[in-house]
Amino acid sequence: MKNSKKSFMHVLSMSILLSLSSTSFAELVINPSSGSVGQASMNWSSEEASQLLNSDVSSLVEEVSPQGSAKVTTTVRSSNGVPSYSAPKTVHIIDTSAGYSSQPSVSARAALVMDAQTGEVLYSKNTNAALPIASITKLMTAVVIADARLDMSEEITLQSVDFAGAGGKNSSSTLRAGDSMNRAEALLFALMKSENPAAAALARTYPGGRSAFISAMNAKARALGMSSTHYVESTGLDPHNVASARDLGILVSTASQYGLIRQFSTTASYDFNLGYRMLKSNNTNALVRNGGWNINLSKTGYINEAGRCVVMHTTLNSRPAVVVILGASTSQSRTEDATRLMTWASQLPKRI
Template sequence: MKNSKKSLMHVLGVSILLSVSSTSFAELIMDAPGGAGQAALSWSSEDAQQLLNGDVSALVEEVSPQGSTKITTSVRSSNGVVTQSAPKTVQILSNSGYSNQPQVNARAALVMDSQTGEVLYSKNSNAALPIASITKLMTAVVIADARLNMSEEITLKQIDFAGAGGKNSSSTLRAGDSMNRAEALLLALMKSENPAAAALARTFPGGRSAFIATMNAKAKSLGMSSAHYVESTGLDPHNIASARDLGILVSAAYQYGLIRQFSTTPSYDFNLGYRVLKSNNTNALVRNGGWNINISKTGFINEAGRCVVMHTTLNNRPAVVVLLGASSSQARTNDATRLMGWVTQLPKRI
C-alpha cells in the first residue's frame, strides 16, 4: 500500500501460554506481569507506530493446549535467553457487599479487582445479552493467537460491507481500500470499523467459518460459559455473552500487548494511499484522558444498547469494568465514571 513501508522484522518474540479453567467463572488463572529479569510486555505509543510503519513485528502470542491451569509468560530476549515469571492464581470472590454502591443505567454491569479476583460491583452479571462490537475484542484475540503476518496487505471487498443480522455496515471505509493486517486490527479495535473486522475474518486461514469456530473455541477454553459468536463484527445480535463472561475475556485480552496498545490509541491517521482517514477512539474516556485505561472496547446496536468493557488502574488497583445495555453514550460514560470514581474510594484488599 505504501512504498515507505518495510516488511515486519521479527525483532521481538513473546510467547504467552494462556488457559483458564472452563469449570466456572470462580477461578481465573492469571500471571502477574513483571519480575526480576523479565522484559516488559506493554508497548509505548512509539512502538505501536513502528509496527504500523512496518519496522517491528507484532507481539507473538500462542495458546497452550486446553487443560492447563495456569498462565506462564515466557520472553525470549535478543540474545536468545528465555525467562519466565511464576504463575499466580487469582480466586474470583463473590460480591463483598460494599456500602454506598452507585446506581447504574446499564442493564448489566461488573467491576472486578483483576489482581485479587474480588467482584466489587455486580448487576445482572450472569445474564447473557447481545454484546455488539465488544465482539471485536475476541476478534483481536483470535488474530493475535494465530500469529499471522501483520504486514500482509488486505484489500476490502464489497462483502466486508454487507453487515450482519440484516444491518448495513456504516463506515468511512470503501471497497477497494487497502491496508496491512495491523492497520485493520487497529481500525477494528480503536474506531470499531465493521468492514475491518469482517476482512480480518475473511482473510483468516480457512476463511470466515474457521474464524467463527475459533472464536467459539477460544471462548469455551476461557470458561466463557454463556458466550456465543456468529460473526466477527458484533452487528449480529446473536453474538451474546454475560458481563461475567466479558470479565474473563478482558482479563485474558490484557495479556496481549498489541491489544492493550491498539484498543487505547486515542487517534490515528490512516494513510490509504490516495486519502488519509483521520480516526478517533470510540471511547470518550480514552479520547479525553484522565483515567489510566489499559484496554477499551465500546459497542452499540439497537438490541444491545450502549456497551463498554475496560481494564483500568484505579488507586493502584487493577480493575475490569463491564457495562452492557446503557440507554445512551452519555449514560454509558456516566455509569463508567461513577463506578470508577467509587472504586477509587474503596479500601484495597491486602
C-alpha cells in the same frame, strides 16, 4: 502506500516505547542496525508477530488459585534466544460485591467491576445474564488474531463482502471496497474506530476463512470458561453475539495480556493514510479520548438490541480493575455509569 506503512510503524514504535517498560516491542519494530526510532521493519515473521502481540505481559498476568491466593505467572520465556509464550491465564471470578456498602446506582442493564489481580467482584448487577454485546465482539476478534500468530504486515484489500453487514444490519463505514491496509492497521481500525469491514476482513483472511474464524472465537470462549458466550460473526452487528458481564470480565482480563490489543484499543486518535486519501479517526470511547483515567484496554459497542456497551481494563487506586457496562440507554449514560463506578471503586480500600 509504502510511506504510509512506515509512518504507521513509526507511530506504533514511538507510542509503545513511551507507554511500556519492556524493550521487546522496540527490538521488533525498529531496525536493529539503525539504533534509532523511525527505521521501522515492515517484514514481520510469525515469530515476530507473536512477540509483538504478547510482549510485556509479565507485569499484568495474574492467576488465582481456588483458595484465592494470587501468583504472578511469567509468560515470556526464551530458548536459544527465541521467545516462546504460554497460553494467557484466566482470572477466577469471586463475587464478594454484596460485602461493599454504598454502591453506586447504575442505569445500564448489566454492570461489573472486578479486581483484575484477584478476581474479586467489587460491583455486580445482572452479571450472569447473556445479553447482546455488539462491537465488544471485536475484542475476541483481536484475541483470535493474536493467537493465530499471523503476519501483521500482510496486505489486506477490503472486498464488497466485508461491507455486507450481519444480522440484517448494514455496515456503516468511512472505508470503501478496494481500500488496502496491512493486518496491523486492520486491527487498529477494528479496535480503536470499531470499523466493521476491518473486523470482517480479519475473519475472511484468517486461515480457513470466516467459518474457521468463528469456530476459533467460540473455542476460545469455551477454553476461557465463558459459559454464557456465543459468537456467530466477527463484527458485533449480529445480536446473536451474546455474553454475560461475568464472561466479559474474563475476556477483558485475557485480552489485557496482549500488548498490541492494549495499545491499539486505547489509541486516542490516528490519521490513516490509505495512499490516496486520509481518514482522521478517533477512539470510540470518550473516556479514552479525554484522557482523565488510566485506561489500559477499551472497547465500546452499540446496536439497538445491545444498547450502549463498554468494557475497560483500568487502574483505580493502584488496583488493576475490569469495568463492564452493558445495555446503557445512551452514550452519555454509558459514560456516566462507568465514571460513577470507577470513582466509587477508586475510593475502596484494597483488601490484604
